[in-house]
Amino acid sequence: MTVRLLTLAIFAAPLFAQAPGPRDAAARIIGHQVVESRAFEKLRHLTDRIGHRLSGSPQLEQAVAWAQAEFRRDGLTNVRAEEVQVPKWVRGVERCEIVAPANHRLALLALGGSVPTPAGGLTAEVVEVRTFEELERLGEAAVRGKIVLYGQAMVRSGEDGPGYGTVASLRTRGAVAAAKLGAVGALIRSLGTASFRLPHTGATHYEEGVAQLPFAALAAEDAELIHRLLEQGPVKVRLELGCSTGPDVPSANVVAELPGREKPEEIVLIGAHLDSWDVGTGAHDDGAGCAHVMDTMRTLVALGLKPRRTIRAVLFTNEENGLRGGRDYFERHKDELERHVAALETDSGGFRPQGFGWTAGEGADRLLRELVAPLRAIGADGLRVGGGGADISPLARARVPLLGLRVEGTRYFDYHHTEADTLDKVDPTELAQGTAALAVLTWGLAEHAETLPRPPLRAEDAEAQGQRRRPER
Amino acid sequence: MTVRLLTLAIFAAPLFAQAPGPRDAAARIIGHQVVESRAFEKLRHLTDRIGHRLSGSPQLEQAVAWAQAEFRRDGLTNVRAEEVQVPKWVRGVERCEIVAPANHRLALLALGGSVPTPAGGLTAEVVEVRTFEELERLGEAAVRGKIVLYGQAMVRSGEDGPGYGTVASLRTRGAVAAAKLGAVGALIRSLGTASFRLPHTGATHYEEGVAQLPFAALAAEDAELIHRLLEQGPVKVRLELGCSTGPDVPSANVVAELPGREKPEEIVLIGAHLDSWDVGTGAHDDGAGCAHVMDTMRTLVALGLKPRRTIRAVLFTNEENGLRGGRDYFERHKDELERHVAALETDSGGFRPQGFGWTAGEGADRLLRELVAPLRAIGADGLRVGGGGADISPLARARVPLLGLRVEGTRYFDYHHTEADTLDKVDPTELAQGTAALAVLTWGLAEHAETLPRPPLRAEDAEAQGQRRRPER
Numbered sequence: 008m009t010v011r012l013l014t015l016a017i018f019a020a021p022l023f024a025q026a027p028g029p030r031d032a033a034a035r036i037i038g039h040q041v042v043e044s045r046a047f048e049k050l051r052h053l054t055d056r057i058g059h060r061l062s063g064s065p066q067l068e069q070a071v072a073w074a075q076a077e078f079r080r081d082g083l084t085n086v087r088a089e090e091v092q093v094p095k096w097v098r099g100v101e102r103c104e105i106v107a108p109a110n111h112r113l114a115l116l117a118l119g120g121s122v123p124t125p126a127g128g129l130t131a132e133v134v135e136v137r138t139f140e141e142l143e144r145l146g147e148a149a150v151r152g153k154i155v156l157y158g159q160a161m162v163r164s165g166e167d168g169p170g171y172g173t174v175a176s177l178r179t180r181g182a183v184a185a186a187k188l189g190a191v192g193a194l195i196r197s198l199g200t201a202s203f204r205l206p207h208t209g210a211t212h213y214e215e216g217v218a219q220l221p222f223a224a225l226a227a228e229d230a231e232l233i234h235r236l237l238e239q240g241p242v243k244v245r246l247e248l249g250c251s252t253g254p255d256v257p258s259a260n261v262v263a264e265l266p267g268r269e270k271p272e273e274i275v276l277i278g279a280h281l282d283s284w285d286v287g288t289g290a291h292d293d294g295a296g297c298a299h300v301m302d303t304m305r306t307l308v309a310l311g312l313k314p315r316r317t318i319r320a321v322l323f324t325n326e327e328n329g330l331r332g333g334r335d336y337f338e339r340h341k342d343e344l345e346r347h348v349a350a351l352e353t354d355s356g357g358f359r360p361q362g363f364g365w366t367a368g369e370g371a372d373r374l375l376r377e378l379v380a381p382l383r384a385i386g387a388d389g390l391r392v393g394g395g396g397a398d399i400s401p402l403a404r405a406r407v408p409l410l411g412l413r414v415e416g417t418r419y420f421d422y423h424h425t426e427a428d429t430l431d432k433v434d435p436t437e438l439a440q441g442t443a444a445l446a447v448l449t450w451g452l453a454e455h456a457e458t459l460p461r462p463p464l465r466a467e468d469a470e471a472q473g474q475r476r477r478p479e480r
Numbered sequence: 481m482t483v484r485l486l487t488l489a490i491f492a493a494p495l496f497a498q499a500p501g502p503r504d505a506a507a508r509i510i511g512h513q514v515v516e517s518r519a520f521e522k523l524r525h526l527t528d529r530i531g532h533r534l535s536g537s538p539q540l541e542q543a544v545a546w547a548q549a550e551f552r553r554d555g556l557t558n559v560r561a562e563e564v565q566v567p568k569w570v571r572g573v574e575r576c577e578i579v580a581p582a583n584h585r586l587a588l589l590a591l592g593g594s595v596p597t598p599a600g601g602l603t604a605e606v607v608e609v610r611t612f613e614e615l616e617r618l619g620e621a622a623v624r625g626k627i628v629l630y631g632q633a634m635v636r637s638g639e640d641g642p643g644y645g646t647v648a649s650l651r652t653r654g655a656v657a658a659a660k661l662g663a664v665g666a667l668i669r670s671l672g673t674a675s676f677r678l679p680h681t682g683a684t685h686y687e688e689g690v691a692q693l694p695f696a697a698l699a700a701e702d703a704e705l706i707h708r709l710l711e712q713g714p715v716k717v718r719l720e721l722g723c724s725t726g727p728d729v730p731s732a733n734v735v736a737e738l739p740g741r742e743k744p745e746e747i748v749l750i751g752a753h754l755d756s757w758d759v760g761t762g763a764h765d766d767g768a769g770c771a772h773v774m775d776t777m778r779t780l781v782a783l784g785l786k787p788r789r790t791i792r793a794v795l796f797t798n799e800e801n802g803l804r805g806g807r808d809y810f811e812r813h814k815d816e817l818e819r820h821v822a823a824l825e826t827d828s829g830g831f832r833p834q835g836f837g838w839t840a841g842e843g844a845d846r847l848l849r850e851l852v853a854p855l856r857a858i859g860a861d862g863l864r865v866g867g868g869g870a871d872i873s874p875l876a877r878a879r880v881p882l883l884g885l886r887v888e889g890t891r892y893f894d895y896h897h898t899e900a901d902t903l904d905k906v907d908p909t910e911l912a913q914g915t916a917a918l919a920v921l922t923w924g925l926a927e928h929a930e931t932l933p934r935p936p937l938r939a940e941d942a943e944a945q946g947q948r949r950r951p952e953r
Binding site for chain 2: 055056057109110111202204205227422427429430
């Protein structure tokens, strides 16, 4: 009898698929991801068959086409590419060597957006600093004509010391700071947490009216070598970068929807970014996020879960070196943003999910706690104030509640922005768990009678109101 | 009174320095290495200021000159360079990419000794095997015209599965085996235990009368990528290697002695190899061994320890791609080898010492246990049957007892033969402990009234007797 009831319950499930309770829906989503996840398969295609996806590369446009085809095959609607002009930066020859007091070839990657060196490279003495304050203290007399090395090491998530958030500004603003004191080039110890002679790239920025310096990241070992040699005397380095920036080229955000059954005009956005750096295959960053999003959408369709509100998946273009996708989305959908009830991004890798960070109005945690409660079983019900993602960050100006998927991040910066960010680093089970976590919260946000309270307008956004666009970061 | 006696004992130490008891000597050696070790300083110069030391490179000859100067400065006698002709293999352009079904640049290193590809490279389908048996089963029909990929993964020391000893033959003999079945090139999954897109080089060999195939090692990730793509269909690779082998050039074994006070004609040899691959700086392989040996010699001089027998340090040349140094030593010192009472090599890295492996006559462990007993305090008193080292291996033919320093090897093959074998991977304290362990056993072997029983002649050596030289391995 019990068995027959259970059997009935299982097979009757599609009959009440329209609006199961939150725990029922979560159980079905999690079970589906355990048994039928396609997240890894999607990620495998994106990384192995398409490859890296730098803005301006044919691979990124292949990915744009493939993602649309996948969404259609998986039964989503309103699948489309929203065109976005993106920068085209191309890595060229990259050479760096210590030429005195000994000769060493160094392992490096130009930072994304860097200008090239003069043809034939440049040779100069190195001056090392760990912070901008130290650079300022040295002053122009010590820096003019030199190559500045930012030698600060970063620590692994959870360890004491400067993490990515602290050191990333050395990479984004280091060329400008060095140029202001008359340096001729800049190097940075890679922002990474493993030491296998593996340089980490990433975006750097220039400022109008300040000389543009060639800027590259060295493997941790090579930064340490220069540090040790500097203890004994002057160190001279030859740097040659052949990178170049061409005119903007067209790319696109890929959009797909699961229309709402009651309030189709209200939108829960879930996003990740489709582009990557041109090293490795962007498996964790952010192929995994794309797989989370794409397989969340497929799962909801496969389970016949029709949400009260519309769920819109957006695979953004050009997160890495321009954020043009996120900005375009904001501009293009300005009139809809009041009806965006939440935006979730996943851009922290395909590791085991831990929960979500959130930026919303006061009291949002009450509803969020209810929505993530079924994720306790897979350890993904943690909530932390503060969270979102780069692509959805412009939506703060429209007071959209922002959320970010949090994952176990100890090893993320071992591979981040390197040749080693490849599929083998992603565990299929962990990727499916992340997908389940994203899908459960997405369903909850789209289905629950209530929506999250909207955050107050941030002071900087209030100030910027009326401007069409913030300056490039 | 007690204090005064102690003071007297400490300051009187040099008075009975001629022949302290084994525990006294060990205590002084270990204490000296804790407080006054110069091992790391020597290694730092060798790696940071000289750099990698491939046979035929100017850096190796710089190292030969530097090591002699160091030995002289440290008070050793009979310091000399014994000239040895070594091969000059030079790495050239190295490119490998998957060209179908997708495009991927691969991370690779040509294997040492490899021939180049035809100019412009070669493009062929890949056939993957994990063992020579699998290759044989596939047979010529499946292999002719293809590039053979040896895809076997190796495991970390202490883990279950094929270790370096098992997979190394794929690297040394893989080109020959593939050529015999008509392959046009060969690739191997790097023999290594970490996965950070880091290829591992190493020597490979050819056989007279068999076509010489270009042979390179891929990063583990790239071998796995090919494996995954092969699950879905054919994979085509383009390989271009520009390496070349020139005529032999002169190099040298560096020799230094601490003459015996009673039996100067009896010799305890301690050795390491001064050459390295041309990637990284050979910090663990075998800069650390050179530092062990050099600082053992300096320590004994500094402590005024004059051994009963002569201790001879030999820094061998060309261990990595020829073993010419070890072979030359055997030939040049043939008449002395009967009086070599032991030969110790350190070529397993600068990690925490665990003890020694030994190859000697029956009962040798009794004396060895006595000699290593004082090393229990630093956990370096382990003894294991079987041991020696590549450079001293020819001495087996003269029945010299052979020993090898054993170290904690879990991470050795993370870095072995890669760009990441750099000074930062060596812990100064562990390096000093290794030096202490080597010095204590060296002193014991040179000082003890007894010597180790000599091992019986191995069958293969008995057979080879009369030959001047074994064929190149």
